[in-house]
Structure formats: C-alpha cells, structure tokens
Amino acid sequence: MDPGPKRGDLKVKKLLGEISRRDFMKFCAGTAAVLGLSEVKLIAKMTEALAAAPSKPPVLWLSGQDCAGCTISLAGALNPPLSSLILDKLSLRYHEALMAGAGQVAEATYEETVKAGGYVLCVEGAIPTADDRFCMIGGRPFREMVEQAGQNAAAVIAVGACAAYGGIPAAGPTGAVGANKIIKNKTVINLPTCPVHCDHLIGTILYVVTTGKAPPLDKIGRPKMYFSELIHENCRRRYYFDNDMYLTDWNDPAQKNWCLYEKGCKGPDTYADCPVRRWNDGQNFCIDCGAGCMGCAEPEFYDGMSPLYTAESERSRNIMARKKAGLIPRSKEKV
Amino acid sequence: MGKKITVDPVTRIEGHLGITVEVENGKVKDAWSSGTMARGFEALLTGKDPRDAPFVTSRFCGVCYSVHQMASVRALDVAFGAEVPWGGTLLRNLAMGAQYIYDHILHFYHLSALDYIDIMAVAEYKGNDKALKAVKDKVIAMVEAKDTFPLTPRYQPDEFCVRDPDMVLSAVKHYIDALAMQAKARNMGAIFGGRQPHYQSIVVGGCTQYPDVNMVAKFRTMLDEQAKFVNEVYIPDVLAFGTGPLFPLAKAGVGGGHYNYLSYGGLELDKAGKDLVFPAGVMMDMDPAKMEVAPFDPQKITESVKFAWYEEDRPQHPYKGQQVFDLDRKEAYSFIKAPRYDGRSMEVGPLARMLLAKNPDVIGLVRKGAKPGVVARHAARAIETKLMVDACYRWCDELLAEMTKPGFKIHDTAHYEPPETGEGAGFFEAPRGALGHWIKIKDHKIANYQAVVPSTWNASPRCEKQYRGQYEESLIGAPVPDPENPINVVRVVRSFDPCLACAIHLIDPKTNEIRKFLVE
Numbered sequence: 001m002d003p004g005p006k007r008g009d010l011k012v013k014k015l016l017g018e019i020s021r022r023d024f025m026k027f028c029a030g031t032a033a034v035l036g037l038s039e040v041k042l043i044a045k046m047t048e049a050l051a052a053a054p055s056k057p058p059v060l061w062l063s064g065q066d067c068a069g070c071t072i073s074l075a076g077a078l079n080p081p082l083s084s085l086i087l088d089k090l091s092l093r094y095h096e097a098l099m100a101g102a103g104q105v106a107e108a109t110y111e112e113t114v115k116a117g118g119y120v121l122c123v124e125g126a127i128p129t130a131d132d133r134f135c136m137i138g139g140r141p142f143r144e145m146v147e148q149a150g151q152n153a154a155a156v157i158a159v160g161a162c163a164a165y166g167g168i169p170a171a172g173p174t175g176a177v178g179a180n181k182i183i184k185n186k187t188v189i190n191l192p193t194c195p196v197h198c199d200h201l202i203g204t205i206l207y208v209v210t211t212g213k214a215p216p217l218d219k220i221g222r223p224k225m226y227f228s229e230l231i232h233e234n235c236r237r238r239y240y241f242d243n244d245m246y247l248t249d250w251n252d253p254a255q256k257n258w259c260l261y262e263k264g265c266k267g268p269d270t271y272a273d274c275p276v277r278r279w280n281d282g283q284n285f286c287i288d289c290g291a292g293c294m295g296c297a298e299p300e301f302y303d304g305m306s307p308l309y310t311a312e313s314e315r316s317r318n319i320m321a322r323k324k325a326g327l328i329p330r331s332k333e334k335v
Numbered sequence: 336m337g338k339k340i341t342v343d344p345v346t347r348i349e350g351h352l353g354i355t356v357e358v359e360n361g362k363v364k365d366a367w368s369s370g371t372m373a374r375g376f377e378a379l380l381t382g383k384d385p386r387d388a389p390f391v392t393s394r395f396c397g398v399c400y401s402v403h404q405m406a407s408v409r410a411l412d413v414a415f416g417a418e419v420p421w422g423g424t425l426l427r428n429l430a431m432g433a434q435y436i437y438d439h440i441l442h443f444y445h446l447s448a449l450d451y452i453d454i455m456a457v458a459e460y461k462g463n464d465k466a467l468k469a470v471k472d473k474v475i476a477m478v479e480a481k482d483t484f485p486l487t488p489r490y491q492p493d494e495f496c497v498r499d500p501d502m503v504l505s506a507v508k509h510y511i512d513a514l515a516m517q518a519k520a521r522n523m524g525a526i527f528g529g530r531q532p533h534y535q536s537i538v539v540g541g542c543t544q545y546p547d548v549n550m551v552a553k554f555r556t557m558l559d560e561q562a563k564f565v566n567e568v569y570i571p572d573v574l575a576f577g578t579g580p581l582f583p584l585a586k587a588g589v590g591g592g593h594y595n596y597l598s599y600g601g602l603e604l605d606k607a608g609k610d611l612v613f614p615a616g617v618m619m620d621m622d623p624a625k626m627e628v629a630p631f632d633p634q635k636i637t638e639s640v641k642f643a644w645y646e647e648d649r650p651q652h653p654y655k656g657q658q659v660f661d662l663d664r665k666e667a668y669s670f671i672k673a674p675r676y677d678g679r680s681m682e683v684g685p686l687a688r689m690l691l692a693k694n695p696d697v698i699g700l701v702r703k704g705a706k707p708g709v710v711a712r713h714a715a716r717a718i719e720t721k722l723m724v725d726a727c728y729r730w731c732d733e734l735l736a737e738m739t740k741p742g743f744k745i746h747d748t749a750h751y752e753p754p755e756t757g758e759g760a761g762f763f764e765a766p767r768g769a770l771g772h773w774i775k776i777k778d779h780k781i782a783n784y785q786a787v788v789p790s791t792w793n794a795s796p797r798c799e800k801q802y803r804g805q806y807e808e809s810l811i812g813a814p815v816p817d818p819e820n821p822i823n824v825v826r827v828v829r830s831f832d833p834c835l836a837c838a839i840h841l842i843d844p845k846t847n848e849i850r851k852f853l854v855e
Contacts, residue, residue, distance in 0.1 A: 056482055065374050068349045069397020069532040075441070076518045076531070083511040087473060092485040096346045100449045100489035102825050103342035109488055126374075134374075137351060138343045168394050172375035195397055195532050250746040251420075256545045263543075279530035280522040289529030289536040290543035294390065302391070307384030309538060 056088075057209040058119040060110070060149055061095035061159075064135050064142040065169045065176050066125025069195035070160040071097045077198045078281050085202065090209075093119065096137075107138050110145075117152035120208055122201075123179040126162040130175030143182060150183030155208045157189045159201060164190035164221070165299040171306075180221060187214050190221035194296035199277060200226050220299060222271070231267035231293050232328070234275040241268075241323075242330045250290055261316070264309045265292030268319045268328055272297035337364050340818050345828055347446040349398045350835025352794065354806070356824055358815045363824070366803065366810035368794050369668045380784045385411055385753045385776050388784060389537055392772065395788065396834050397532045398441075401434040401524070402765035404537040406772040406786070411539040413759030414776055417750035421606045422743055423541025425734045426527045428602060429554065430534055430542075432727040433524025436561050437517045437531075438766040439685075439720040440569060442832045443713060444513035450826045451576060452503045453492035460500040467501075470508045490822040497580045506576075509568055516564045523557040526550050541746035546738055555731050562724045565717075573717040577700070577710045588706035590827035592809035593680050593802075594621040596687035597792070599631060599762040599769045604729060612726050613719075613764045616691040619679065623701050628691055633760070636771075638787065639673040639798035642666055671835075673795040673804060674787050680802045683768025683792045684831060689715040708809070709830040716766075716832070753779040765789050767832050790834045806831060 063071070075082050086092045092099070093113040094106065101109060113119055123146060128134035132141035150156055158179040161167035169176035180188035189208075191200045204223055207215045215223040232238060240246070240259040247258040259265070270293050279285040286293055295305040295315070307313055311320070322328050337359030345352040357365040380391060389407040393400040405427060412419055419427075457474050460467060477483045497503055521531040527544050528534035536543040544550075577585060600615025616628040643664075675681070686707055689697040697715050705711055737743060757776040764770070768789030775783040795804035803811075806828055813823040 055480065058484075063351075067394045067397035067400070069394065069400065072397050072441075072521075072532045075445075075514065076521055078515060078518055081515055082518070083514045086485060087477065087511075091482050095485060096344050096351075097349065098445070099346050099485040100454075100487055102344065102346040102490070103821070105488045105490060106344060106346055109484075135351065138353075168379070168391060169374045172379035174375050176374065194394070249748050250541070250543050250545065251744045251748060253545060280525035281518075283522045283525040284529050284544075286529050286535040289527075290545060291529055291535040291538070294535075306387055308390050309386040310384065312384070 056091040058091045058093050058113060058116070059095075059122060059205070060093055060113050060119045060153070061122040061124065062142070062145055062149060063096055064123070064125035064127050064137075064146070064163075065174065066160070066162060068097055068124075070124045070163075070201075071095070073160075073195040073198050074201055075198075076280060077202055080202070090205070103138075114149050114152055118154045119152075120205060121149050121153035121156045122159050122205075123156070123163040124159045126166050126169040126176035126178065127182050128169075128174040128176055129181075130173065134174040146179060146182045150179070150186060153186070154212075155189065155214060156183055156186055157191060157201070157204055157208070158221070159191055160196040161192045161194040161296050161301055164192040165301070167192075167194060167296075168302045171303040187217070188221055189214050189217065189223065191226075192222065192297045192299075192301070193272060193274075194294075194301065197226075197274075197277065197279065218271075222297070226273050226277075227271045227297060229271065229273065231270045231272055231275055231287070234273070235267050235287060236275065237287065238331045247290070256290065260287060260290065260292035261319070262311050263290075263292045264294070264307060264311055264313070264316060266295035266298075266305055266315055266319070267293040268322075269315060270295045270297050338818050340815070340821050340824070342821055342824055343369075345825060345833070347449070347825075347829060348833040348835065349396055350790075350833065352828070352833055352835045354810070354824060354828055356810055356813075356815065356821065358818055358821075361814060361816045363810045363813045363815055366807040367668055368671075368796060368804055368806040368828075377784050380781050383781050384779075385414065385774060385781050386539055386751075388772075388774060388781060389539070390533075390535075392784075392786065393533045395786070399434065399438060399765050399767060399834055400533050401430055401528065401531075401537070402763055402770055403772070403786070403788075404534055405431055406761040406763040406765075406770045407774075408537055408539050409761030409763060410759040410772045410774045411761070413761065414757035414774055415539050415750045415752075415754055415759075416757075417540040417747040419541050419747060420744035422546075422734070422737050422745045423747070424603060425730050425737060426542035426544060426546065426745060427537055429727060429730050429734070430524050430528040430537065431602065432723050432730065433520050433528070433531075435723040435766050436565070436720055436727075437520035437524070439716045439723075440513050440520065440564070441517040442766075443569065443573065443716065444510045445517070446832070447713065447829050448506055448510060449486070449489065450822065450829060451495070451497055451581060452506050453496045453498045454486055454489075454503065454507060456498045456500045456503040457507060458500075460504045462501060467504045467508055470504055470511065474507065490825070491817075491820045493816075493820070493822050495581065495584045495823075495826075497576065499580070502575070502580070506572065509572060512564070512568070516561065519557060520561055523554055523561065526554050526557075538746070538751075540748070540750055541744075543746070545745060546734065548735070548738075551731050551735050551738075555728070558724065558727050558731070562728075565720050565724055570717050570721060573713050577705075577714050581710050582705070584826075585700075585705035585708065585710035587814070588708050589813050589823060590709035590712070590809045590830055591706050591812075592682055592708070592805050594707065595619050595676075595679050595681045596621065596690050597631065597676055597681040597683050597769055598688045598691045599764055599771065601762065601764040602726065604726060612722060613688045614692050617676065617681075618687075618691055619677075621690065621707065626690070626693060626698065628693075633762070633771075635677045636787070637675050637678070639675060641673070641799040642668060642796040643672050668796060671791055671795050671804075673798040674792050675798055675802070678800065678802075680795070680798070680805055680808065681792055682805045683789045684712070685715040685719050685766070685768075686712045687768060688764065689718060694718060709826055712830040755779055767834050768792060788834070790831075793831045794833055794835065806833075
C-alpha cells in the first residue's frame with residue numbers, strides 16, 4: 001500500500017506516537033470505505049480531533065454478567081496496540097480488570113467519573129433483571145450502575161453479544177438482557193459477536209471520540225461499517241454450498257475446504273465482516289478452522305442458534321429450505 | 336473484636352469478588368471470600384445438544400476459556416465413547432499450550448505487577464537506556480497532564496513495594512512489552528483453535544482444524560518469540576523480584592494458607608499418555624523436609640453448601656450433589672460452593688502443581704526459607720510457563736511426524752452423534768488449577784451438567800466444619816497496618832489468579848428445582 005503524502009506521515013507519527021502510519025492505515029481502511037472518505041482525509045480528521053481534544057477522552061467500562069472475554073479480546077489489539085490506547089489515547093477511568101485501584105479507591109473513581117459525565121460508556125456482559133442480587137458490585141446492583149452511568153454518558157457502547165442482546169446468559173434463568181433494555185432514550189451502539197472483535201471496538205471508540213456521534217447503525221443498533229454483509233456473501237466456501245458439497249469428515253483432506261453447513265454453520269443468516277477481517281490479527285477465524293459460524297452477531301444467539309455443531313436447528317433447516325427454493329443467491333461460478 | 340474492612344470490587348481479576356477481613360493489631364485475624372455474580376449456566380445447558388457444552392462452558396470464563404472446552408470435550412469423549420486420535424490430541428494440546436503462555440504472562444504483568452512496584456519511582460531514573468527513558472517520559476507526560484488513569488488511583492505503596500527506579504522502570508517497560516506478547520500468544524493459539532478468546536475448533540472426538548506443514552512452522556516461529564520473552568524477561572523478572580526486594584514478603588510467609596495441595600494431572604507428552612506435563616497428586620500439611628505426595632482419588636471430593644446461597648445439604652460428591660437455590664439464606668455469603676478433599680480445604684494451581692511435581696526450582700525456594708505463599712505462587716507460575724513452552728516444541732515435532740504418516744487423523748468421526756444415554760467426567764489442569772466437568776446425557780440431550788473449577792476450590796467460603804476456604808485461610812496473619820490501605824489483602828488474593836465467573840454458574844433460581852446429579 002502506498003503510504004501517502006509525506007506531510008501526513010509526520011503528522012500521524014507525531015500525534016499517534018507509537019502507532020505506525022501503516023498500521024493505522026490498515027486499521028482505518030475498512031472504516032474509510034464505508035464512510036466514503038478517502039483514507040488520507042479520514043486519518044487527518046481523526047488525528048486532528050485527537051489533537052484538538054484538551055485532554056484524553058474518558059472511558060468508563062462496566063462489567064456485569066460477563067466472562068471477561070471481551071476485555072481479553074480488546075487486549076489482543078496490536079494495530080494500534082492496547083498499551084498505546086490505554087496510556088496515550090484514552091483516559092481509562094474505570095475498568096475492573098485493568099485498573100490499579102480496588103475496593104473504595106475504585107468506587108470513588110467510579111462516582112467521580114459518573115458525576116463529571118461526558119465519557120464513553122462501555123458495557124461488557126448482560127444485566128440480570130430477574131433479581132438484582134445476581135450481579136452485585138461493591139454492594140450495589142449492576143443494573144443500577146448501568147442505568148446511572150448511562151444517563152451521563154456521551155456515548156454508550158454495548159461490548160459483545162451479552163451486552164448487546166443478552167447473549168448466552170439470556171438463555172439462562174437470571175433474566176439477562178442487553179444494555180439497551182436498561183438505558184432508555186439514548187442510542188446504544190451494539191457490537192455483538194462473542195467475544196467482541198477488537199477492531200470493531202477500537203474503531204467504534206475512535207469514531208465516537210473523533211466525530212462526537214455514533215457511526216451509522218442498522219435497525220438493531222450495529223454499526224453498518226462492520227455488520228452490513230452476510231458472512232455467507234464473503235465466505236470462501238460458498239462455491240461448495242452452491243454445489244451441495246458439505247464437509248462430513250474432518251479427517252478427509254479432500255473435504256477440508258467444503259461447506260460447513262452440515263456442521264451447523266449459520267453464515268447465511270449472520271451479518272458480520274469476519275471472513276474479510278478475520279480474527280487474531282488475521283490469523284484465522286471460525287469458518288477457516290473448520291468449525292462453522294455460530295451466528296454470534298445475531299440477537300437470537302445463543303438459544304436461536306442451538307444446536308451449534310450440527311445442522312439440526314430450526315435455523316439450519318430454514319437455511320436449507322430457502323436454498324432449495326432458490327432464495328439464497330449463488331455466487332459467481334468458480335473459474 | 337477487630338475492625339472489619341471490605342474490599343469490593345477486588346479488581347484486576349476475572350469476575351466479581353468481594354473480600355472482607357477482620358483486622359486486629361495490624362494483622363488479618365479472619366476473612367470471608369464472596370462471589371457476587373451468577374448466570375445460571377447449568378440451567379441453560381439442560382436439554383441442549385451435548386455438543387454445545389464445550390462452546391457454552393468456554394464462556395464460563397473469557398480468560399481461561401480453552402481449558403473449559405478441554406474439560407468439557409473430555410467429559411463428552413467419555414460419554415460418547417469417542418477415541419481421540421493422537422493428531423487430535425496434539426492439536427488440542429498446542430491450543431492449550433498457547434492458552435497457558437498468554438494467561439500466565441497476563442496474570443503476572445497486567446493483573447499482579449502493579450501491587451509490587453511504586454510506579455512513581457520511575458521519575459528518579461538517572462540511567463541512559465533509550466527504551467527505559469522513553470517509558471519514563473511516557474509516565475511523566477501522564478503525570479504532567481494530570482491524567483494517570485488507569486495506573487492510579489491505587490493503594491499506597493508499602494514497605495514491600497519495589498522502589499528502585501531501574502527495577503520499577505524495567506517492570507513498567509515489560510508491562511507494555513508483555514501486552515503485545517500476551518496478544519501474540521493468543522494469535523499463536525488461533526492457528527489451531529480458529530480464534531481466541533473462545534476457540535471454535537475443539538470438539539468431541541478431536542479437533543476441526545486440519546493442519547498443514549506451514550501452520551506448524553508458523554506456530555513454531557511464534558513460539559520462538561514467546562520462548563525468548565519467557566526465558567529472558569518473565570522468569571528473570573519473577574526471580575529478581577522474588578529473591579530480591581520481595582524476599583521479605585516471602586519469608587514473612589504472607590499468603591500461605593492451609594498448605595494442602597491438589598492436582599488432577601494432565602497434558603500428555605506421549606501417545607501412551609504416560610508422560611504428563613503435570614503429574615496428579617495430593618499433599619496434606621506440607622512438610623518441607625518430607626514433601627510426601629499421595630495419589631489422587633476422585634471419590635474423596637465433596638462439596639458443601641452450608642455458607643453459600645443454596646439450601647443446606649449434606650456435603651456430597653459432585654456426581655451426587657443436590658442443589659436447592661436460596662437467595663435469602665441467613666448465614667450464606669457467596670454463590671460459590673465449598674469443595675473439600677477428604678474433608679479438607681485444598682489449594683490448586685501452579686504452586687500446587689510445582690510442589691506436587693517436586694520441581695527443583697520451587698522446592699529450592701521453599702528450602703531457602705521462602706514459605707509457599709504469594710511470592711512462591713508467582714514463581715511457580717513463571718516456571719511452569721517455561722515447561723509449557725518446552726512442551727509446545729515437543730508437540731510441534733510430534734505433530735509434524737504424525738501428520739506425514741498415512742491415515743493421519745484429527746477426529747473420531749464414528750462417535751460424533753450424541754448417544755441416547757451416557758455420562759462422563761472430564762478432568763484437566765487449567766492455568767488456575769484442578770478443573771472437572773461432569774455431564775449426564777438422556778434422550779441424546781444434556782440431562783445434567785456440573786463443573787468444579789479451580790476458583791471454586793480456592794475461593795470457596797467455609798464448609799460445615801467451619802474450615803475456611805483457601806483465599807480466606809491465606810489471608811490470616813497478612814499485615815494490614817493501615818485499614819485504609821489493605822494492599823496485602825489484594826496481593827494475597829491476586830496471587831491465586833482468581834477467576835470468579837468460572838466458579839459461579841450452577842444455580843436455577845427460576846424453578847427452585849432440586850437438581851440431582853447421579854451416576855449409576
């Protein structure tokens with residue numbers, strides 16, 4: 001990729017510190033395309049906003065009925081690295097898994113940050129509504145904290161499937177719901193997938209602190225820049241789906257690239273950019289490792305996608321019925 | 336009656352934990368450990384396809400997800416009658432190796448280190464090392480901007496804190512370097528796991544990722560970088576801290592506990608499964624002169640719910656446990672049950688494993704006068720990270736040899752469909768310690784699911800005999816000269832690497848139904 005004009009190079013280096021221009025370009029490319037801005041323009045806009053801000057944008061991170069998987073996913077960020085984000089770019093006021101303080105020291109920081117307002121609120125994990133006692137932090141119901149912190153937030157991001165739509169806990173007995181069921185009258189940006197993809201999260205935070213508003217969202221609150229295409233549309237196994245070639249034996253090298261429908265893949269029903277973006281710095285992702293898509297970017301996850309590793313769900317039967325009725329378009333024929 | 340102090344939330348751990356201590360004459364006299372979040376996993380798994388269990392139980396914990404998948408598929412392997420081919424086991428083990436390496440690095444640098452250094456000492460650095468000066472400038476810039484989150488606010492540094500500017504600065508630099516290393520270790524695991532956190536490829540009967548030579552080569556190359564960091568940074572840091580400025584903390588025996596240790600053993604190094612990375616065993620009332628290890632007997636595990644939010648019950652083996660949920664229970668203070676071995680409270684995890692394996696480095700530290708406690712736990716964790724790196728090299732070699740043989744297999748395809756009825760127990764050694772999953776299948780569906788996880792052992796409340804849990808016991812005697820600044824309390828608790836979401840998942844408040852788990 002052409003690194004662009006020299007002038008911009010210096011500017012980016014100065015303002016973004018450790019993040020190399022190339023890394024940042026790589027990271028912004030997807031975002032820029034969706035916005036219809038040239039990459040250079042977008043970077044200039046983002047870096048100007050970061051520079052113009054009198055201080056680092058405050059971030060308040062609350063964890064409820066979570067597994068910390070979204071925090072660990074965030075910690076997978078390499079371009080830009082998490083160290084640069086939490087030490088140079090953002091003011092991470094409260095995050096139970098990362099902050100130095102504990103107990104009353106942590107509580108006091110939470111109170112002060114909420115009082116001051118104007119922060120980006122990230123919610124990780126679902127919120128129990130059957131009984132507040134299913135999630136208590138510092139003796140307070142988590143539900144109340146989300147409600148309270150939501151009121152003074154400049155923006156609210158529901159991080160991961162649990163915070164977005166209830167996720168796996170929603171299938172359990174605690175009445176677990178997503179953040180938008182607790183924070184009313186405010187846009188909640190939903191970043192499902194289980195866990196969140198660190199690019200989705202960092203990109204959304206940067207978008208929000210740069211523009212001061214939420215990115216364009218689809219009907220269920222997901223940023224269009226990440227969730228506008230079906231997994232199936234970009235799947236490298238699509239040719240085999242079109243030709244009814246389904247993997248049945250993981251031991252057979254001849255089948256290793258075949259469609260994973262029989263193994264429960266929900267790609268034709270799931271909106272997310274995983275096949276293009278991939279996971280773990282592009283290392284691999286669910287479909288490439290032979291396991292199929294579990295539909296974790298959709299509100300019906302987990303109950304509506306189960307069973308996960310076989311085509312016996314209502315969902316899977318429905319996919320096949322639509323295929324047979326010619327309702328799932330074929331990809332271009334393989335050359 | 337001493338003064339009671341509650342630390343809630345305990346931060347830099349996985350999950351939600353509150354700790355209450357009673358302090359008298361500057362020392363902890365009594366302690367209570369309380370798990371404060373529940374999701375009801377057991378209830379949501381009942382009636383599901385058994386093959387969902389590894390995927391769902393992975394979400395017990397987003398830090399140590401893969402080990403739950405592993406314990407879960409092992410329980411399923413037994414219940415389905417699946418025989419995992421050696422190729423499948425190797426792929427699983429490589430994925431687990433990456434988990435261990437990332438997990439231990441993250442725990443030491445990002446979850447624990449801030450408890451042991453006075454970060455503001457970096458300002459006094461006078462040296463000329465370019466990389467260290469860059470870190471110093473970064474911290475000073477944060478101070479000047481009056482925004483030092485998330486490094487402050489914090490508990491005030493005490494006499495055990497390292498203040499030497501060179502040492503502190505290099506620790507902060509390694510904190511930053513380690514952020515990249517732990518991420519890269521997860522990327523390494525994704526080669527065979529599909530992605531991290533939450534692997535996708537670990538299924539009953541084996542693994543779904545068909546390997547090729549390039550994948551193994553890539554894994555090895557990434558492993559080289561991890562090995563270099565572990566050998567040249569992580570272990571030297573832990574040893575320098577443990578035998579230097581933190582030796583008084585070790586000698587004072589802070590965070591000792593019951594001195595009872597348990598390991599289920601695991602991670603096969605050879606096809607026959609005879610050579611294991613971690614041997615199984617039990618040690619009661621450790622005597623440094625003897626170090627006697629008894630064999631592990633699964634039948635001796637019981638769980639008590641006397642002080643947990645469940646209806647009172649006799650202590651039972653997990654196979655036979657009954658649970659009646661009771662949120663209003665008077666004496667209860669935790670969602671965590673109290674597992675006991677032969678009626679005793681046990682420590683599980685790296686320290687237990689290294690003592691039971693009679694690791695010469697850890698035994699050496701103990702014989703030098705360091706009582707097993709906070710510092711020994713960090714040392715044991717670092718040492719076994721190296722063992723895991725070495726094991727990964729061996730598994731890479733084995734996999735290369737295996738995959739070039741005719742008829743190479745990664746999966747037992749004949750046993751992928753759930754049996755009509757079945758049951759199985761899956762034991763595994765997780766980074767945090769002994770982990771067990773139990774499944775019962777009826778009409779091809781999950782009839783019951785149970786897990787006793789490492790943090791259930793370590794973070795448990797009292798049992799009916801009033802024996803404290805391991806966190807609780809370890810806190811007894813910890814110095815707390817200033818009740819406003821209970822830094823030793825969090826040091827002790829964090830040294831176990833708590834993972835609370837794991838420990839609490841077994842309740843059904845909606846139906847209040849009695850859940851029976853019987854294996855005929």
